[in-house]
Amino acid sequence: FDRMKQAVTRTRETLNDSIGGFIALTREVDEGTLTDLEPILLAADIGAATSAQIIENLRERALRTGIEGGTELKQLLKAELKRILDGVAQPIRHPDTPPEVIMMVGVNGTGKTTTTGKLANLFSQQGRTVLLCAADTFRAAAIEQLEIWAQRSDTPLIKTKQGGDPSAALYDACTAAKARGTQILIADTAGRLHTKTDLMKELDKMRRTAERLIPGAPHQTLLVMDATTGQNGLQQARLFTEAAHVTGIVLTKLDGTAKGGIVLAIATELKLPVVYAGIGEKIDDLIPFDSTTFIDSLLD
Numbered sequence: 001f002d003r004m005k006q007a008v009t010r011t012r013e014t015l016n017d018s019i020g021g022f023i024a025l026t027r028e029v030d031e032g033t034l035t036d037l038e039p040i041l042l043a044a045d046i047g048a049a050t051s052a053q054i055i056e057n058l059r060e061r062a063l064r065t066g067i068e069g070g071t072e073l074k075q076l077l078k079a080e081l082k083r084i085l086d087g088v089a090q091p092i093r094h095p096d097t098p099p100e101v102i103m104m105v106g107v108n109g110t111g112k113t114t115t116t117g118k119l120a121n122l123f124s125q126q127g128r129t130v131l132l133c134a135a136d137t138f139r140a141a142a143i144e145q146l147e148i149w150a151q152r153s154d155t156p157l158i159k160t161k162q163g164g165d166p167s168a169a170l171y172d173a174c175t176a177a178k179a180r181g182t183q184i185l186i187a188d189t190a191g192r193l194h195t196k197t198d199l200m201k202e203l204d205k206m207r208r209t210a211e212r213l214i215p216g217a218p219h220q221t222l223l224v225m226d227a228t229t230g231q232n233g234l235q236q237a238r239l240f241t242e243a244a245h246v247t248g249i250v251l252t253k254l255d256g257t258a259k260g261g262i263v264l265a266i267a268t269e270l271k272l273p274v275v276y277a278g279i280g281e282k283i284d285d286l287i288p289f290d291s292t293t294f295i296d297s298l299l300d
């Protein structure tokens with residue numbers, strides 16, 4: 001909880017200073033109050049559509065029963081944010097028999113390889129066996145970088161050479177995971193391809209390869225997004241959600257950004273839950289995302 005709180009400090013300052021000021025000044029909540037609240041939500045990168053929706057719901061409430069003052073407004077705002085985040089939560093389809101296959105997708109530079117390493121470490125610490133697959137054969141340093149993370153987390157790694165066929169690497173990794181009885185296989189994939197069609201083709205081929213060897217695989221497809229890129233990141237994410245059957249988001253670099261509100265824009269605009277948050281560059285700087293903790297850290 002404390003680590004989440006620290007990570008969203010800057011978002012909290014942006015949101016809370018303004019809301020705090022609001023509460024101090026607000027005796028009763030009227031139309032003007034709500035109009036003034038909207039830009040505060042936008043400043044935290046909650047997104048135009050989401051902010052408008054929140055304001056509209058608060059307006060309805062104000063008309064129906066009235067809103068007492070700042071304190072009640074804050075409570076209602078919390079409830080609004082929670083409803084949005086919980087509305088997109090999805091149960092994870094864990095397989096009956098291992099391995100569980102997790103595919104990591106996303107644009108280069110978002111922290112995909114780092115997150116793959118951190119996840120391997122997180123699962124290992126939970127006592128689960130993990131195998132990593134370096135299937136980002138497009139970016140020059142991605143394979144070596146993942147090797148370093150594999151060493152750090154003491155996780156075995158299956159790789160192919162740069163420029164090789166990522167599906168071939170995944171095939172080998174699936175075969176190895178089955179043979180070894182590994183519980184979780186995490187595959188890092190390429191983050192940049194020439195066109196959306198290329199991206200779709202490659203990710204589809206990988207999915208089919210995994211599915212053929214392990215029924216139901218990939219069980220999770222996690223899209224890695226950089227919180228600091230705000231609304232631009234959202235645009236890029238759309239491409240991946242169309243191409244890759246994404247089941248959840250890993251939001252990286254939540255430390256050091258005032259744009260933590262992007263979590264809400266992701267929920268409204270992509271209809272996807274954030275499942276993990278990256279809060280630094282070190283191996284244990286990844287935490288499972290919890291909506292209540294996040295909202296409390298944001299507004300308390």
Ligand code: GDP
Binds near residue numbers: 110114252281285
């Ligand atoms: P990829 O190209 O998507 O595989 O990105 P990398 O894994 O190489 O990460 C890009 C940069 O982001 C690196 O310098 C990482 O250390 C940094 N990074 C990744 N996750 C986080 C995070 O949660 N917080 C911070 N502050 N930096 C991160």
